[in-house]
Amino acid sequence: MNMATAYDAATKQDELEQGAGAFAVAVEDAHKTFGSLKVLDGVSLRVHRGETLAVLGRSGTGKSVLLRLIVGLETPDFGSVRILGQDIAGLSLDRLGVVRKKMGFLFQHAALYDSLTVGENVGFPLRHHRRDLSKAERSDRVNQLLTEVGLENALNKMPSDISGGMQKRVGLARALALEPEILLLDEPTAGLDPISSGEIDDLVLKLQREHQMASIVVTHDLHSAKTIANRLALLDKGNVIIEGNFEDLQQSDIAFVKEFLKQS
Amino acid sequence: MSDRAITAGAGIDSQLPEPQEKPLPSAVGTGAALDSGLFEWFGNLGIFSWRVLKAAVTPPFEGRELIRQMDDIGSKSLPLVALAGAAIGAVLSMEVRSSMTRFGATSLLPSAIVFSVIQEMGPIITGLVVSGRVGAGIGAELASMKVTEQIDAMEVSAVNPYRLLAATRIVACILMLPLLTLAADACGLLTGWVAQTLAEPLSLRQFIDAGFRGATLSDFLPPTFKTAVFGLIIGLIACYQGMRTRGGAEGVGRAATNSVVLASLFVILADVVLVKLILVIFH
Numbered sequence: 001m002n003m004a005t006a007y008d009a010a011t012k013q014d015e016l017e018q019g020a021g022a023f024a025v026a027v028e029d030a031h032k033t034f035g036s037l038k039v040l041d042g043v044s045l046r047v048h049r050g051e052t053l054a055v056l057g058r059s060g061t062g063k064s065v066l067l068r069l070i071v072g073l074e075t076p077d078f079g080s081v082r083i084l085g086q087d088i089a090g091l092s093l094d095r096l097g098v099v100r101k102k103m104g105f106l107f108q109h110a111a112l113y114d115s116l117t118v119g120e121n122v123g124f125p126l127r128h129h130r131r132d133l134s135k136a137e138r139s140d141r142v143n144q145l146l147t148e149v150g151l152e153n154a155l156n157k158m159p160s161d162i163s164g165g166m167q168k169r170v171g172l173a174r175a176l177a178l179e180p181e182i183l184l185l186d187e188p189t190a191g192l193d194p195i196s197s198g199e200i201d202d203l204v205l206k207l208q209r210e211h212q213m214a215s216i217v218v219t220h221d222l223h224s225a226k227t228i229a230n231r232l233a234l235l236d237k238g239n240v241i242i243e244g245n246f247e248d249l250q251q252s253d254i255a256f257v258k259e260f261l262k263q264s
Numbered sequence: 265m266s267d268r269a270i271t272a273g274a275g276i277d278s279q280l281p282e283p284q285e286k287p288l289p290s291a292v293g294t295g296a297a298l299d300s301g302l303f304e305w306f307g308n309l310g311i312f313s314w315r316v317l318k319a320a321v322t323p324p325f326e327g328r329e330l331i332r333q334m335d336d337i338g339s340k341s342l343p344l345v346a347l348a349g350a351a352i353g354a355v356l357s358m359e360v361r362s363s364m365t366r367f368g369a370t371s372l373l374p375s376a377i378v379f380s381v382i383q384e385m386g387p388i389i390t391g392l393v394v395s396g397r398v399g400a401g402i403g404a405e406l407a408s409m410k411v412t413e414q415i416d417a418m419e420v421s422a423v424n425p426y427r428l429l430a431a432t433r434i435v436a437c438i439l440m441l442p443l444l445t446l447a448a449d450a451c452g453l454l455t456g457w458v459a460q461t462l463a464e465p466l467s468l469r470q471f472i473d474a475g476f477r478g479a480t481l482s483d484f485l486p487p488t489f490k491t492a493v494f495g496l497i498i499g500l501i502a503c504y505q506g507m508r509t510r511g512g513a514e515g516v517g518r519a520a521t522n523s524v525v526l527a528s529l530f531v532i533l534a535d536v537v538l539v540k541l542i543l544v545i546f547h
Contacts, residue, residue, distance in 0.1 A: 071420050093315075094322070097422035105420040111413035125421045128324075174421075 023082070024049045024182050024214030025070055030079035032065055032238075039065045041238035042079070045216075049181070052208060052215040054229035056222065056260070061235045063218040064108065067184050070216065071105050072096045084181065101129060104175030104213075108187040110167040112159040118170050119155040122146060125177040145173040148210075149203060165196035169203065176207065183207075183215040189224045201227045222261070234260060312504045316434060319427035326432050333436035337398050341444055348393045349448030350455040352385045353377070357459035370464070371474075377456040378475030383487045386449035388535055391494035393448075394441060395527040399502040402433055403523025406506025407516040415507065430507065434499030441495035445488050482546040490538040494531045501527045 025047040032040040039062040047053045055063050068074040069081055072088050081088050083099050091099065112121050123142045126133060133141070146152050149169040151162075159167055168188060175183060188204060189197035201224050208215060208228070219225050225232055226246050233243040236256050242249060249257055360376045406429060409415050415425045457471045502523040509515040 073416055073419065093319075093419075093424050093426070097424065100420055100422040103420070105417070107413050107417060109413065111417035113409075113414055113417070114412070124418075125423075128421065128423045131324075174417075178421075 022049075022085075023047060024051075024084060025216060026080075026082040027066070027070065028080045028082075030066070030069055030076040030081065032062070032069065032074060032076055039238055040069070040076070043235070043238065043240055044079075045233060045240065045243075047182075047214050047216055049214050050212050051231065052217065052229045054217045054219055054225035054232045055235060056219060056225055056232055057235035058260075059220070062238050063235055064186055066235070067105075067186050067216065067218050071103060071184060072100065101125075101178050102180055103182045103184060104178070104180035106168065106171045106175050106183075106185045106188055108190055110159070110164075110171035112167055112170055112174075114159050116159075117155065118151065118157050118159065118162065119143075119146070121159065121170055122173045122177060124174065129178060141177070145176055146170075148176070148207070149173045150199075163196075165192050165200065168192070168200055172200075172203065172207070176211070179211070181213055183211075183213045185215065185217045185219075187219055188217060189219065189221050197221065197224060200224075204228050308508070309500075309504055312430075312507070313500060315426045316430045316500070316503070319424050320431035320435065322427075324427075326428050329428060329432045330435055333432045334440055337394070337433075337436045338440040338443060341394055341397055341440070342447055344397055345390050345393050345444045345448045346451045348389050349381075349386055349451040352389050352448075353381055353452030353454065353456035354459045356380055356385060356452070357456040358463075361460065361463060373460060374457075374466075374471045374475035375477065377460070378453060378472075378479070379483070381452040381456060382449050382484050384539070386452055387445050387487050387491045387494070388532070389452075390441060390445040390448045390491055391498070391531040391535070392528055394437070394444060394494070395498050395531055396524055398437065399498050399523040399527040400520045402499065402502035403506045404516055404520035406430075406503060407509035407519035410507055410509045411512055411515055425507070430499075430503040433503055434496065437495035437499035438492045439495070441491040441498075442488050445491045449488070486542040486546050490535075490542065493534055493538060497530045497534055498527045501530060 023046045025045070027043055027045045030040050030043045031038075043062070043066060045053065045055075045066075055066060057063050065074060069076055070083070072081075072091070075089065084102060086099060088096060088099055112118075113124065116124065119139075119142050122145050123138055126138045126141055130138065130141075143152065143155070146155060149172055151166060151169050151173070154162055154166060154170070159170065162170070172185075172188075185204065188200050192200065204215070204217070205228050207213075215228075217225065217229060231243065231245060232249060233240050234249065234257060235241070241254060242252050242257050249261060252258065357373075357377050360380070361370070361373055364370050364373050364376065406415070409429075415429070418425045418428065453472075453475070457466070457468055460466055460471060461468075505519045505523045505526070509519040511518075
C-alpha cells in the first residue's frame with residue numbers, strides 16, 4: 001500500500017468514526033470573489049492529521065487565497081473552513097489567534113520582520129505567546145529552531161543580509177516556533193535555484209517526519225510537490241479538478257491535467 | 265536574543281469587513297461619488313477605530329512597545345518641535361511689537377506673546393510638525409509592513425496588529441503631544457523674550473511676570489491638553505492609512521502622503537472645534 005492510499009484509508013476510517021473533526025483542515029464548498037473576479041468557486045479539501053497535501057495550479061487560480069482562507073486572513077463569501085474541528089468563521093481576532101497558534105505559515109516571500117534580526121524573527125511568536133519561558137529558555141529554543149533549519153550561524157543577521165533561500169528557512173523556523181499541528185507553505189521553492197529548492201524540500205520532509213504535522217503546500221513546482229506531498233490537488237478556475245496521488249494525475253483523461261503535467 | 269520590538273505588511277477581524285484602501289474622492293468627482301466615497305472612508309475609519317479601541321483595552325498590554333513608541337515619537341520630534349516653537353515665538357514677538365507700537369500698547373506685548381504662544385501657536389505648530397514627521401513616519405512604516413505581508417505574518421502568529429502596531433502608536437501620540445507642546449511653548453516664549461529684549465531691554469523675569477499677569481490655569485491647561493486630541497487624530501489617521509495600504513512602493517508613498525495631508529487637515533479642523541469648546545466651557 002503506498003503512502004497516499006494509506007492516508008486515504010485512515011482518512012475514511014477517521015471520518016466514519018469521528019466526523020469532520022478528525023481532519024486537521026476541512027474546507028467545504030468555499031467561494032471567494034474579489035470585486036468582479038471569482039477566485040474560488042466551491043473548493044472543498046480535507047487534510048488529515050499527519051498528511052501533506054500539495055495544491056497545484058496555474059498562477060491566479062486561487063491557491064494562495066485558499067491558504068489565506070485556511071489561516072483566517074480572508075473569509076469565504078460562502079462555505080466553511082474548519083481547523084482541527086473548529087469552524088473559524090465569525091471568530092474575533094483574539095479567538096482566531098487561539099486557533100492560529102496551532103498553525104504555522106510560511107509566506108511566499110518569507111515576510112520576515114525587516115527591523116528584527118533572524119533570531120528575533122524566530123523568537124517573535126515565543127516572546128508573545130510563551131511568556132512562561134525565561135529569556136534564556138526562549139533563546140535556547142530559537143537556537144534549536146535555527147539549527148533545525150541549518151542556520152545556527154545566522155542568529156544576529158538582518159533579513160536583508162541573507163539570501164532568499166535562507167529567508168525561507170528563517171520563515172520556516174518562525175512557523176515552527178509554537179510547535180504547530182498544521183503547517184501551511186505558500187510556494188516554498190518559488191524563486192529559488194534548483195539546489196536551494198531541493199534543500200527546502202528535504203528540510204520540509206525532515207520537519208514533517210520529526211513533527212508529524214498536517215501540511216498544505218501551495219506550489220507551481222510539480223517535482224517539489226511529488227517529493228514532499230502524500231496527495232496532490234490540482235486547482236483550475238477556482239475549483240479542484242482532480243485530487244489524488246501522482247499516479248492518479250498521470251492517468252487522468254482531463255485535458256487540463258494532461259497539459260499541466262506536460263508543461264511541468 | 266534581545267527583546268527589541270518591531271519598527272517597521274491585513275488580515276481580518278472576521279466580525280467586521282476589512283477596510284479597503286480607497287483615496288478620499290477627488291474634488292472633481294460627481295456629488296454622489298463624493299458622498300459615497302466620503303461615507304465609505306469614514307465608515308472604514310470607524311471600523312478601524314473600533315478594532316483599535318477593543319485591542320487597546322483588552323490584555324495583553326504591550327507596555328514595552330508603548331514606551332518605545334513614546335520615546336520614538338517624543339524624543340525624536342523634540343528638536344523639530346522646539347525649533348518650530350522658537351521660530352514662531354521670535355516671529356510673533358517681532359510682528360506683534362510692530363502692531364502694538366502702532367496702537368501705543370507696547371506694555372501689553374509680553375501678555376500678547378505669552379497668550380498667543382501658549383493658547384494657540386504652540387499647540388497648533390506642535391500638531392502640524394508632528395503630523396508631518398510622525399504621520400509620514402507611521403504611515404510609511406505600517407504601509408511598508410503591509411505590502412511586504414509583515415502585518416499578515418504578525419496576525420498569523422496570533423499577535424493582534426491592532427494592539428501591537430496601532431494602539432501603541434496612537435496612545436504614544438496622545439501622551440506625547442501635550443509634552444511636546446510644553447516644549448514648543450517654552451522655546452517660543454524664550455525666543456519671544458529674546459526678540460523683545462533685543463528691541464527693548466527687559467529681563468526674563470519681568471517678561472514672565474508681565475506676560476502671566478492675571479492669567480489662570482484655565483487659560484493655559486485646556487489649550488495644552490487639547491493637543492492630546494491632535495495626537496489621537498495623527499496616530500489614528502497615520503495607522504489607518506498605513507494598515508490599509510495596497511499596491512507596493514506606490515501604495516507606500518501614497519499612504520505616507522495621505523497620512524500627512526489628512527492628519528494636518530484634521531488637526532486644523534479639530535482645532536477650530538476645540539477652541540470653541542474651550543471658550544464655551546472654560547470662559
